[in-house]
Amino acid sequence: MGEPKKKRIWKSLTKQELEQMLADTPTVFKGSSNLFRNLRHRGIIGYTEYLFLLCILTKPHAGFKIAFNMFDADGNKMVDKREFLVLEEIFRKKKDGKEADDGAPRSDKLNMDENMTDTTLLVHFFGKKGKAELGFDDFYRFMDNLQTEVLEIEFLSYSKGLPIISEEDFAHILLRFTNVDDIAGYLDNVRKSITDEKGITFDEFRSFFQFMNNLEDFAIAMQMYNFANRSIGQG
Ligand SMILES: [Ca+2]
Numbered sequence: 457m458g459e460p461k462k463k464r465i466w467k468s469l470t471k472q473e474l475e476q477m478l479a480d481t482p483t484v485f486k487g488s489s490n491l492f493r494n495l496r497h498r499g500i501i502g503y504t505e506y507l508f509l510l511c512i513l514t515k516p517h518a519g520f521k522i523a524f525n526m527f528d529a530d531g532n533k534m535v536d537k538r539e540f541l542v543l544e545e546i547f548r549k550k551k552d553g554k555e556a557d558d559g560a561p562r563s564d565k566l567n568m569d570e571n572m573t574d575t576t577l578l579v580h581f582f583g584k585k586g587k588a589e590l591g592f593d594d595f596y597r598f599m600d601n602l603q604t605e606v607l608e609i610e611f612l613s614y615s616k617g618l619p620i621i622s623e624e625d626f627a628h629i630l631l632r633f634t635n636v637d638d639i640a641g642y643l644d645n646v647r648k649s650i651t652d653e654k655g656i657t658f659d660e661f662r663s664f665f666q667f668m669n670n671l672e673d674f675a676i677a678m679q680m681y682n683f684a685n686r687s688i689g690q691g
Pocket residue numbers: 527528529530531532533534535536539
């Protein structure tokens with residue numbers, strides 16, 4: 457919400473500029489939780505890639521393997537570019553809301569794919585020639601780094617250079633995910649109930665959001681305890 461604060465002005469790239477951008481894209485071996493921040497505006501992603509990245513942000517780590525296996529159509533434990541491009545098809549189907557076999561012969565679709573512009577993400581994963589393949593470790597690290605990067609950006613926007621954010625800042629972040637209009641009462645509660653402010657570190661912040669990504673599993677576990685009539689303690 458409220459982002460992006462400033463709209464970027466529409467920008468056209470020349471073919472040379474685009475090629476330079478793609479040539480400067482770091483390989484997946486050089487991936488880090490600073491990848492997107494280091495690239496800044498020197499990169500391009502497609503809409504389906506944007507949806508894919510957005511999806512990753514709220515996936516539990518256990519789901520990474522499922523996603524990897526989904527791409528790895530031939531089961532050789534590596535994802536190649538062709539396998540990854542199935543993404544286009546998945547999101548296209550979702551948009552149409554049906555199993556859209558448009559009747560076009562398979563070869564037509566592949567031709568279309570080959571004429572597609574490379575993106576930063578494709579070059580990052582599969583190299584400039586598109587021949588590199590992605591192993592599960594690289595894939596896992598990429599997804600983990602992306603989650604960390606986005607959480608870091610959020611954390612740093614509140615911590616202002618300090619190693620912690622305040623409990624009240626944390627409450628602000630949580631309330632952003634709700635439909636509550638008048639948050640003053642809630643923030644008052646936080647102030648009253650926390651007399652001894654310790655602050656929240658980035659590790660705690662990240663753990664919390666990783667827990668949120670696993671909320672479904674947690675709910676199932678809680679139901680089991682409930683069925684078994686067992687109580688749960690902190691330990
Ligand atoms: Ca494969």
